[in-house]
Amino acid sequence: MKLIGLSKExxxxxxxxxxxxxxxxxxxxxxxxxxxxxxxxxxxxxxVDINERVVEMINRGENHIKEEPxxxxxxxxxxxxGRLRATTDGVGAAKQADVMVILVxxxxxxxxxxxxxxxxxxxxxxxxxxxxxxxxITEATMPPGTTESLVSIxxxxxxxxxxxxxxxxxxxxxTGTAIRDITGQYPKIVGxxxxxxxxxxxxxxxxxxRKGVIPMSSIKAAEAVKVFEGxxxxxxxxxxxxLALWCEEHGLDALEVFQAANTQPYCHxxxxxxxxxxxxxxxxxxxxxxxARKTNPRLxxxxxxxxxxxxxxxxxxxxxxxxxxxxxxxxxxxxxxxxTFRGGVREFxxxxxxxxxxxxxxxxxxxxxxxxxxxREDAERFGTEWKEDFKDVDAIVxxxxxxxxxxxxxxxxxxxxxxKIIVDGxxxxxxxxxxxxxxxxxxxxxx
Ligand SMILES: NC(=O)c1ccc[n+]([C@@H]2O[C@H](COP(=O)([O-])OP(=O)(O)OC[C@H]3O[C@@H](n4cnc5c(N)ncnc54)[C@H](O)[C@@H]3O)[C@@H](O)[C@H]2O)c1
Numbered sequence: 304m305k306l307i308g309l310s311k312e313x314x315x316x317x318x319x320x321x322x323x324x325x326x327x328x329x330x331x332x333x334x335x336x337x338x339x340x341x342x343x344x345x346x347x348x349x350x351v352d353i354n355e356r357v358v359e360m361i362n363r364g365e366n367h368i369k370e371e372p373x374x375x376x377x378x379x380x381x382x383x384x385g386r387l388r389a390t391t392d393g394v395g396a397a398k399q400a401d402v403m404v405i406l407v408x409x410x411x412x413x414x415x416x417x418x419x420x421x422x423x424x425x426x427x428x429x430x431x432x433x434x435x436x437x438x439x440i441t442e443a444t445m446p447p448g449t450t451e452s453l454v455s456i457x458x459x460x461x462x463x464x465x466x467x468x469x470x471x472x473x474x475x476x477x478t479g480t481a482i483r484d485i486t487g488q489y490p491k492i493v494g495x496x497x498x499x500x501x502x503x504x505x506x507x508x509x510x511x512x513r514k515g516v517i518p519m520s521s522i523k524a525a526e527a528v529k530v531f532e533g534x535x536x537x538x539x540x541x542x543x544x545x546l547a548l549w550c551e552e553h554g555l556d557a558l559e560v561f562q563a564a565n566t567q568p569y570c571h572x573x574x575x576x577x578x579x580x581x582x583x584x585x586x587x588x589x590x591x592x593x594x595a596r597k598t599n600p601r602l603x604x605x606x607x608x609x610x611x612x613x614x615x616x617x618x619x620x621x622x623x624x625x626x627x628x629x630x631x632x633x634x635x636x637x638x639x640x641x642x643t644f645r646g647g648v649r650e651f652x653x654x655x656x657x658x659x660x661x662x663x664x665x666x667x668x669x670x671x672x673x674x675x676x677x678x679r680e681d682a683e684r685f686g687t688e689w690k691e692d693f694k695d696v697d698a699i700v701x702x703x704x705x706x707x708x709x710x711x712x713x714x715x716x717x718x719x720x721x722x723k724i725i726v727d728g729x730x731x732x733x734x735x736x737x738x739x740x741x742x743x744x745x746x747x748x749x750x
Pocket of ligand 1: 328329330331332333334351352353354357393406407408409420421422424425442443444445474475476477478582583
């Protein structure tokens with residue numbers, strides 16, 4: 304059933320009765336939860352991915368995103384009910400679907416250049432199956448202006464914009480809370496090419512999201528919402544890091560100061576730390592920077608610079624702590640705790656551990672690593688050796704806030720290491736407990 308021209312209420316009813324088909328392109332950490340939630344609310348859903356293993360797993364009713372609570376059950380149930388299936392055939396899916404959602408990676412390279420190949424690839428495939436009355440929605444985080452740049456590709460179908468609808472409805476969530484967020488932690492943001500498409504897309508998201516939808520005046524405004532959320536985080540983490548470095552110089556504990564300052568409702572100082580990783584926060588500022596023509600986004604650039612310099616600062620703290628214990632970095636055994644970029648999630652994109660390991664090795668340290676979500680092979684990929692104990696360790700450097708690290712038995716570890724040093728890049732250890740166990744304890748903003 305085509306949705307353009309229907310009222311929100313008609314769309315909601317058709318959704319629950321399974322009267323239309325949604326194709327979701329990209330069955331990753333965001334796409335699979337979304338597809339499963341759509342199916343669970345009644346729609347016929349086709350998941351499209353270029354990864355055959357992922358497609359086969361989904362068709363067996365298996366979830367491959369293990370960090371997402373509740374997703375195993377949601378995928379199994381909806382595949383069994385025949386509402387969710389997957390394919391590698393993006394053109395075929397477009398021919399069958401009435402609504403196509405694009406949720407493939409939008410990234411940047413090392414220099415911040417945007418890499419939007421997967422989005423354009425999907426748009427090409429959709430154009431080969433696009434029909435009058437279909438709606439194409441981008442949910443991937445898009446550099447503002449990108450969704451509308453797909454029009455020329457989609458119009459290869461022979462249809463003109465208006466005969467098909469185009470909208471942006473950004474995914475405002477993260478791995479581990481996707482189902483909760485998609486179904487109503489925050490309102491959905493939607494911008495569309497015209498009022499009729501906006502109405503239909505609002506009907507779709509109001510069906511699955513208890514918090515409702517915020518309609519935006521344009522697609523580009525909707526794209527800017529999600530990008531600005533990321534920039535806000537990056538700039539504020541940059542500020543927290545800058546103030547934390549200032550605290551180090553002045554003998555203050557940054558977290559003590561921040562926590563007290565944040566009791567005032569206009570102050571929201573973020574957490575300083577070893578750097579900003581992941582596919583989102585360190586990526587989206589580049590969308591703003593790269594698309595600036597007359598403005599110079601100095602603040603955004605500076606925050607990126609500060610945050611990218613934090614792994615180096617953690618190395619400096621490690622050297623300082625070792626020197627304080629009468630040891631040079633060269634020849635010391637450093638154990639990195641945490642290879643992923645954040646706690647509880649097996650994602651390595653821009654993980655702080657990588658530059659920290661590289662620099663420590665450059666200066667002659669013997670570097671080892673452990674991460675409860677990783678394997679020996681992961682450590683090797685980071686150019687280091689796997690180590691599951693604390694024997695002969697001269698410095699422990701924490702680079703991911705895994706729950707297991709918050710629960711470390713410091714008294715026991717103090718009896719195993721060779722030199723009692725903890726450099727806590729993620730603020731997971733209570734300084735008092737560490738010092739009571741005899742450790743030299745440092746973190747960003749407290750030396
Ligand atoms: N991960 C997050 O926490 C998060 C949060 C909010 C928004 N986002 C945004 O969501 C989008 C997707 O991110 P993700 O974390 O789900 O990525 P992901 O890497 O987990 O999954 C992407 C999936 O897309 C597939 N894919 C790649 N190219 C394809 C193509 N041409 N056709 C079909 N499938 C293709 C991949 O095989 C993979 O399964 C990105 O724009 C990201 O910025 C991610």
